[in-house]
Amino acid sequence: MLSDKQKEIILSTVPLLRTGGVALTTHFYNRMFTHHPELKNLFNMGNQQSGKQQTALAMAVLAYAENISNPAVLMPAVDLIGHKHVSLNIQPEQYDIVGTHLLASIKEVLQDLATDEVLDAWKAAYGQLAGLMIGHEAKMYEGKQQTNGQWVGWKNFKVQRKVQESKEITSFYLVTEDGSAVPNFIPGQYISVQVFLPNINLNQIRQYSISCAPNKDYLRISVKRERNEKFDINGMISNFLHDEVHEGNILSISSPAGNFTLQNMYPKKVFISGGIGQTPLMSMLESLDQSKENSELVWIHACRNEEVRAFGNRLETITKENQQVKQHQFYEVVNETLAAKDVYEGMLDFSKIEKWQFEPEAEYYICGPKPFIEKAVKELTDNKISEKHIFFEEFGPKSI
Ligand SMILES: Cc1cc2nc3c(=O)[nH]c(=O)nc-3n(C[C@H](O)[C@H](O)[C@H](O)COP(=O)(O)OP(=O)(O)OC[C@H]3O[C@@H](n4cnc5c(N)ncnc54)[C@H](O)[C@@H]3O)c2cc1C
Ligand code: HEM
Structure with missing residues (x-):
């Protein structure tokens, strides 16, 4: 348990984490990989090179520090990270390695600011967070062991x-x-x-x-x-x-993991995808189409051109056979042959869609590149769609 004094100390380090969080996590990963080169097999080296994972960890540590008095608000984040960890088979003993190198990095990066009091407070705080995450992940592993067809590792x-x-x-x-x-x-x-x-x-x-x-x-x-x-x-x-x-x-x-999944709030679902972001939405669409429940499904897809568009024929078949499914296709550039096929030109733009209405009583699922997701979420929320009805997934460490 953290004392009130320790919570205050953690809160006092928030400004430092805000400005220097990524420098800290960059130092941390370099340090950890030097001592444990075998962990390079576990981490995505592309994300390390582009800095995405360092940023995701810095954001997570900052959010934790900011909410040190009420870690319960972090449960959605703990769940998202937990799904990723479980799909990578992360084990409790690996938390000791991360803890050791995170604390040593705090000391090395903050230097004189890392007093014994600060280090003790962060040691206790890390222990609390690790305990929370290990407990959540243990439940997920247990669930897999008890479910037919699932496995651990x-x-x-x-x-x-x-x-x-x-x-x-x-x-x-x-x-x-x-x-x-x-x-x-x-x-x-x-x-x-x-x-x-x-x-x-x-x-x-x-x-x-x-x-x-x-x-x-x-x-x-x-x-x-x-x-x-x-x-x-x-x-x-x-x-x-x-x-x-x-x-x-x-x-x-x-074994399958992830919490970007179909909800059950409203029958109407709107699937909004950019490029390869259509894959999880294809699974949702196919599954609802097969269930033959009478829900209204709207499929909106944007990609560069016809050559890179996947599942076009599948969509044609589904929309022909199921009157409840409507599809709208955006291409960056539309030539004359395509214009005849009733597609829209340019980036995703709801206002171009014939008879489009922002429907508050619907679920909106978005997947695509970061700027695509941000733009779609903004347009939806600007048009009074509640954030609670919008679900999105990034194909990389969460950065939005
Ligand atoms: C939950 C989830 C679901 C996903 N689902 C899918 C899916 O259904 N289909 C799919 O295709 N992908 C999906 N992805 C993405 C997938 O996991 C990979 O990230 C993707 O295939 C790229 O991996 P890679 O090894 O080919 O590229 P990497 O080698 O990891 O590189 C990724 C990108 O970074 C660039 N890059 C690498 N190094 C640097 C550097 N030093 N500087 C700048 N840029 C650099 C690369 O050129 C590339 O564009 C998903 C990701 C997540 C997290
Ligand atoms: C309290 C401790 C930890 C925190 C706060 C944390 C946080 C995170 C975050 C925020 C992500 C990105 C999730 C996403 O958006 O996809 C992540 C992914 C990951 N974590 Fe952890 N983690 C912790 C412990 C560990 C441990 C102990 C290991 C094992 C050594 C580990 C290995 C990984 C790996 C391999 C990824 C995927 C990296 C990538 O795709 O680039 N984490 N973690």
């Missing part, structure tokens, strides 16, 4: 089928290697895929949303080939999956 799946969905998106249909049951999951959830990359001599793990409705036969993930033109760096795992993983090959994956 890693399991081999075979790539039964590889299907090109667009110029840059390929689906992988996965079945268990040992013939056991395919796990059930909640539409919107993801799995982690663990791959050994010979060129950097490391295992690397990435998350991929399941892009199909739950079924007995397979899990489907759909992967976009990442290229970063600005930095001339290719995405490590996505390119490996596209180029090196073939039908019949084995992939090591974790």
Whole structure:
């Protein structure tokens, strides 16, 4: 238990965390990887290079410090991180390693400001947070152990089928290697895929949303080939999956996790996706379509052009067969042939959609690049849609 005095000390470090949080977490990761190079197999080295994980951890530590007197308000964040941790098979003893290097980093970065009192307060605060997270994750592991078809850690799946969905998106249909049951999951959830990359001599793990409705036969993930033109760096795992993983090959994956899932507030659902962000929403859409419940479903998708649009035919079929589903497609540029197909030109813009109305009694699900999500959320909230009805997921450490 933290004393009142210790809580005050933690609060007094908030301004320092606000300005120097990322420097602290950057120092922390460098320190931890120097002492534990094996952890480079666990962490996403792309996120380390781009600084996304350092920022996500700094934001989490800051939020914790700000709410030190009432950690209960952090439960949604603890749950989101917990799902990610569980999908990476993080174990309680690893919290000691993180704690040791976080405290040493506070001392090394804050120098004279890190008095014994400050260090003691942070030691107690870290212990409290670690306890909260370990407890939450233990419940999630236990749930997996008790659920048929789920597992803890890693399991081999075979790539039964590889299907090109667009110029840059390929689906992988996965079945268990040992013939056991395919796990059930909640539409919107993801799995982690663990791959050994010979060129950097490391295992690397990435998350991929399941892009199909739950079924007995397979899990489907759909992967976009990442290229970063600005930095001339290719995405490590996505390119490996596209180029090196073939039908019949084995992939090591974790049990489905994630809390970006279908809610049950209103029958009307609006799915808003940018580019590859459509995968978790495809799972939700397919699943609601199959349930044949009479809910109104609106699918809004934006991508660069027709060549990169995946699942176009699937959408055509669903909308033809189910009158409750309406779809609206945005392309950055629309040529004459496309104009005839009733698509919209430019970035996502609700006002361009015929008969569009911001419906307060509906659930809004958004997935796509960060600026896309931010713009959509802003437009919705500016038009009196309650934040409680808006759900979104970023394909990387949470930064919004
Ligand atoms: C919950 C969740 C669900 C996801 N679902 C999907 C999905 O359904 N489909 C899908 O395709 N992806 C999905 N992702 C994203 C996926 O996990 C990977 O992040 C993605 O495939 C890129 O991984 P990579 O190894 O190919 O790229 P990385 O090598 O990790 O690189 C990522 C990006 O950063 C750039 N980069 C790397 N190093 C640097 C550097 N030094 N400076 C600047 N830029 C750099 C790369 O070029 C690339 O654009 C999901 C992510 C999450 C968290
Ligand atoms: C109190 C301690 C911890 C905090 C506050 C914390 C916080 C976080 C946060 C905020 C994320 C990003 C979640 C997201 O938005 O996707 C994350 C991811 C992650 N955490 Fe933790 N974590 C803690 C402990 C640990 C431990 C003990 C380990 C194991 C050594 C660990 C390993 C990871 C890994 C591997 C990721 C994914 C990284 C990536 O994708 O780049 N964490 N954690």
